[in-house]
Amino acid sequence: MHWEWIALGYVSYLAVVSTTRRKFERGRRRLFAAAATAWALFGAATVLDGWTEPLPPLLEVILPALVLLLGYWLSGLLFAGPDLRIENWLRAVDEVVLTRSGVLPRFQRAPRAVSEYFELSYLLVYLVVPAGAATLALAGHASQVGRFWAIVLVAEFACYGMLPWIPTRPPRVLEPPAHPSASLPLIRRLNLAIADRASIQANTVPSGHAAGALATALSVGSTMPVAGAVFLVLAASIAVATVLGRYHYVVDSVLGVLVAIVAWALL
Numbered sequence: 001m002h003w004e005w006i007a008l009g010y011v012s013y014l015a016v017v018s019t020t021r022r023k024f025e026r027g028r029r030r031l032f033a034a035a036a037t038a039w040a041l042f043g044a045a046t047v048l049d050g051w052t053e054p055l056p057p058l059l060e061v062i063l064p065a066l067v068l069l070l071g072y073w074l075s076g077l078l079f080a081g082p083d084l085r086i087e088n089w090l091r092a093v094d095e096v097v098l099t100r101s102g103v104l105p106r107f108q109r110a111p112r113a114v115s116e117y118f119e120l121s122y123l124l125v126y127l128v129v130p131a132g133a134a135t136l137a138l139a140g141h142a143s144q145v146g147r148f149w150a151i152v153l154v155a156e157f158a159c160y161g162m163l164p165w166i167p168t169r170p171p172r173v174l175e176p177p178a179h180p181s182a183s184l185p186l187i188r189r190l191n192l193a194i195a196d197r198a199s200i201q202a203n204t205v206p207s208g209h210a211a212g213a214l215a216t217a218l219s220v221g222s223t224m225p226v227a228g229a230v231f232l233v234l235a236a237s238i239a240v241a242t243v244l245g246r247y248h249y250v251v252d253s254v255l256g257v258l259v260a261i262v263a264w265a266l267l
Helices: 002-015 022-047 059-076 084-100 103-107 113-139 140-160 186-198 208-223 225-244 250-266
Strands: none
Touching: 002 022, 002 059, 002 140, 022 059, 059 113, 059 140, 084 103, 084 208, 084 250, 113 140, 113 186, 113 208, 113 225, 140 250, 208 225, 208 250, 225 250
């Protein structure tokens, strides 16, 4: 399956969804414009047999990564406010699993190196996915890069595509900070700055971070087991970091892991 078709299907899906509810009207024009542009670009390439030849290796790594980022931002156009019922349920699960169990309080009292490790893991998610594609290409497995992106895009877009139906806010914006801003580690402050300025200000259920990181590990590991093991450690750290750093709820990350496994198994 060409990753380009997955991207076309996803942006077309968002455009169609924008017509289903009045509250989605805000992003309708931009989503239809994005869908029309995608069909014009990729559709023309198909007519001209542009997909019969693989892209140059550098473009095969960079272009799908940009499409993935654009797909994330486009999903934010369909966020019209949180569903408080779902949001409260997610918070209640976290209360039981993280707070009453003592996991989160112990993490917040842990040595600074522990929190910095997980914050760095969370930050690396922006590099892990394209790094997976680059690893395959540089190791002489360029023929597997297209399959890699198909798996990753299916996993990530499945998460982003649920935003209109499961609209919630991330726990970090609903909970009081555990520490004063001035005392936060540098990497934590950097992650929060990126989340405040570059995110869609909405929470994806399932977690795109967990899904994308694990899909990367599974895709690389299918061809390069040793490299896949390294990416698997990173994926596990990222999934844990999303929860402990309060970027996602527990349910988000668990579902993200399941989505990645299903996408990998199917493709």
